Amino acid sequence: GNSVTQMEGPVTLSEEAFLTINCTYTATGYPSLFWYVQYPGEGLQLLLKATKADDKGSNKGFEATYRKETTSFHLEKGSVQVSDSAVYFCALSDVDSNYQLIWGAGTKLIIKP
Amino acid sequence: NAGVTQTPKFQVLKTGQSMTLQCAQDMNHEYMSWYRQDPGMGLRLIHYSVGAGITDQGEVPNGYNVSRSTTEDFPLRLLSAAPSQTSVYFCASSYDRTLNTEAFFGQGTRLTVV
Numbered sequence: 001g002n003s004v005t006q007m008e009g010p011v012t013l014s015e016e017a018f019l020t021i022n023c024t025y026t027a028t029g030y031p032s033l034f035w036y037v038q039y040p041g042e043g044l045q046l047l048l049k050a051t052k053a054d055d056k057g058s059n060k061g062f063e064a065t066y067r068k069e070t071t072s073f074h075l076e077k078g079s080v081q082v083s084d085s086a087v088y089f090c091a092l093s094d095v096d097s098n099y100q101l102i103w104g105a106g107t108k109l110i111i112k113p
Numbered sequence: 114n115a116g117v118t119q120t121p122k123f124q125v126l127k128t129g130q131s132m133t134l135q136c137a138q139d140m141n142h143e144y145m146s147w148y149r150q151d152p153g154m155g156l157r158l159i160h161y162s163v164g165a166g167i168t169d170q171g172e173v174p175n176g177y178n179v180s181r182s183t184t185e186d187f188p189l190r191l192l193s194a195a196p197s198q199t200s201v202y203f204c205a206s207s208y209d210r211t212l213n214t215e216a217f218f219g220q221g222t223r224l225t226v227v
Binding site: 044046049098100104 | 117153155156158161171210213214215216217219220
């Protein structure tokens with residue numbers, strides 16, 4: 001079945017450091033891929049998405065490229081800020097899973113000033 | 114724009130008690146769902162609804178009931194709370210259920226069963 005695997009956290013970085021959060025997936029079809037972010041005390045909100053191979057999603061300085069050959073959708077940011085501290089979730093939606101979102105376990109990011 | 118509103122934000126229950134978690138959305142979304150979030154496990158789907166009067170089970174439905182009498186509201190009922198239901202619960206809605214649809218989430222309900 002479909003699944004999403006994320007790197008375990010927490011990930012602790014200093015302000016202005018480069019960020020990568022790894023996400024790989026298993027899917028039988030051609031899924032859409034998402035990154036959601038959960039700030040402390042809040043619900044999840046969509047950060048970015050990509051709907052087909054080689055698409056790049058971007059928002060708020062974050063980027064992720066849909067790599068079908070490596071079944072990956074790694075999240076990157078060139079210079080993180082304290083305000084980026086949150087939990088980041090990778091997810092996929094696929095016709096074979098009846099369009100239900102399949103979630104990774106989440107990666108907690110801590111940015112120190 | 115209120116979006117998705119969940120109440121209460123925090124709740125402590127004794128084993129065996131019942132309660133209803135409320136969820137309302139004002140975006141006229143057809144698709145609504147309930148998730149639970151547990152450490153290291155991501156979000157797991159409890160129940161979902163594709164429109165008023167239609168509900169279905171998700172991945173972990175045992176111990177929970179839902180109903181959808183209106184487009185706006187999708188309450189989650191715990192009939193007899195158990196410690197295993199200690200979790201953070203999120204309600205979400207989306208315009209429809211397709212490959213690219215964005216899900217909108219409430220702020221969550223942190224439930225503790227003692």
